[in-house]
Amino acid sequence: xxxxxxxxxxxxxxxxxxxxxxxxxxxxxxxxxxxxxxxxxxxxxxxxxxxxxxxxxxxxxxxxxxxxxxxxxxxxxxxxxxxxxxxxxxxxxxxxxxxxxxxxxxxxxxxxxxxxxxxxxxxxxxxxxxxxxxxxxxxxxxxxxxxxxxxxxxxxxxxxxxxxxxxxxxxxxxxxxxx
Numbered sequence: 001x002x003x004x005x006x007x008x009x010x011x012x013x014x015x016x017x018x019x020x021x022x023x024x025x026x027x028x029x030x031x032x033x034x035x036x037x038x039x040x041x042x043x044x045x046x047x048x049x050x051x052x053x054x055x056x057x058x059x060x061x062x063x064x065x066x067x068x069x070x071x072x073x074x075x076x077x078x079x080x081x082x083x084x085x086x087x088x089x090x091x092x093x094x095x096x097x098x099x100x101x102x103x104x105x106x107x108x109x110x111x112x113x114x115x116x117x118x119x120x121x122x123x124x125x126x127x128x129x130x131x132x133x134x135x136x137x138x139x140x141x142x143x144x145x146x147x148x149x150x151x152x153x154x155x156x157x158x159x160x161x162x163x164x165x166x167x168x169x170x171x172x173x174x175x176x177x178x179x
Contacts, residue, residue, distance in 0.1 A: 011071035014062045022062060026055050033058075033079050039142055040083040040123070050086035054079045069153040076145055077153050080138040087123045125175035133168035140165050 007028055013021030033054050037047040057078055065074055122142075126134040139145045139153070140161075147165075151158040 008071050011062065011065060012067075015065045017063065022059060025062070026059060029058070029075060030055060033075070036076065036079045036143055037083045037086075040080065040138070041087060046086065046090055047083075049090070050079075050083040053086050054082040057082055068155060069149065073145060073149045073153045076143045077135070077139060080143055081135060084123065084126060084134065084138065088127065121176055122172070125172045128175050129168055129171045133164055133171065136161060136164040137168035137172060141169070 007025065010021050010025040010028060014025045030051065034047060034051040037050040037054065038044065041047045041050055058075070061078070065071065126138065129137075136150060136154070139150050140147070145153070147158050147161050150161045154161065
């Protein structure tokens with residue numbers, strides 16, 4: 001588990017409304033959140049924006065942390081969802097600024113690394129599947145949570161998680177091969 005054990009105590013205190021604990025929690029988790037955002041988003045600036053969105057959502061939503069899962073698992077879910085949301089916002093912003101010009105089918109290899117292009121393709125594919133499938137595949141395959149962790153987090157049976165991952169992988173694979 002990447003986050004230190006003391007993080008759980010800080011999260012509990014912050015969830016009870018302790019502002020000093022919330023400040024300390026935000027400082028403590030920022031590097032991990034940025035690392036996770038960078039696994040999803042290809043550009044450092046985009047990952048930093050998603051990190052800030054995640055930390056803001058954490059600060060606003062910590063009082064709703066119910067301990068159905070560990071804090072780090074809850075944080076991973078929050079981070080994955082905020083990173084995907086940030087990507088959609090940035091994509092829409094780009095479309096508006098480009099005057100409605102559609103995005104190219106493939107990233108320009110002269111300006112985008114292979115890794116970055118692959119992540120953009122994955123994010124587009126995730127946007128094409130149902131949200132609950134996109135979430136579960138991001139948690140499993142990108143953020144590398146275990147099936148039991150995801151089941152606890154989503155409050156569904158482990159078999160349901162495995163089924164959703166299988167279906168999501170099939171749909172994402174189909175989407176990526178169509179492109």
